[in-house]
Amino acid sequence: MVDRRLLLAGAGVFALLAGLRWLDGGDVVAAGSFEIQKDDSEWRRILTKPQYEVLRLHRTEIPGSSPLNHETRKGAFVCAACELALFSSETKYDSRTGWPSFYQTLPDAVATATDYVLLFPRTEVHCRRCGGHLGHRFEDGPPPTGLRYCINGVALAFKPDSIAAS
Ligand SMILES: [Zn+2]
Numbered sequence: 001m002v003d004r005r006l007l008l009a010g011a012g013v014f015a016l017l018a019g020l021r022w023l024d025g026g027d028v029v030a031a032g033s034f035e036i037q038k039d040d041s042e043w044r045r046i047l048t049k050p051q052y053e054v055l056r057l058h059r060t061e062i063p064g065s066s067p068l069n070h071e072t073r074k075g076a077f078v079c080a081a082c083e084l085a086l087f088s089s090e091t092k093y094d095s096r097t098g099w100p101s102f103y104q105t106l107p108d109a110v111a112t113a114t115d116y117v118l119l120f121p122r123t124e125v126h127c128r129r130c131g132g133h134l135g136h137r138f139e140d141g142p143p144p145t146g147l148r149y150c151i152n153g154v155a156l157a158f159k160p161d162s163i164a165a166s
Helices: 002-030 040-046 049-055
Strands: 075-079 085-088 110-115 122-127 133-138 148-151 156-160
Touching (some): 040 049, 049 133, 110 133
Antiparallel strands (some): 075 156, 122 133
């Protein structure tokens, strides 16, 4: 009986630690200090539901669902929440993943954190100004950087012809 209780207690501790680890992954962004900070109800009000789910809840849009996959004009891709210019059309490429992909960000545009949503570490990418979750960075991109910024199109807005400078 005692053994069983210990076993249950052990399982509880494990669940707690696992929970904390998950919270930790999500909190890296939420706890950060950003230039633009709003409470949750305000984000819900100004963002569409799909934008809110990606930018604030770190969800991932369905691959192939963003019209920005096919955007080939010159311009800047800005944060859908705060309009900070994040990527230039010059660094966009077709990664065939179904998500808009870039091999480089604009200067001082994004920050990264490590997340464990899939239980192995990934480099999470968010807007450095408002903390909105954008997507992930992988190291299988094309030259010259070898990086692939795999970004949810719903987290971006496209500004054609705008000067893609920070
Ligand atoms: Zn932003």
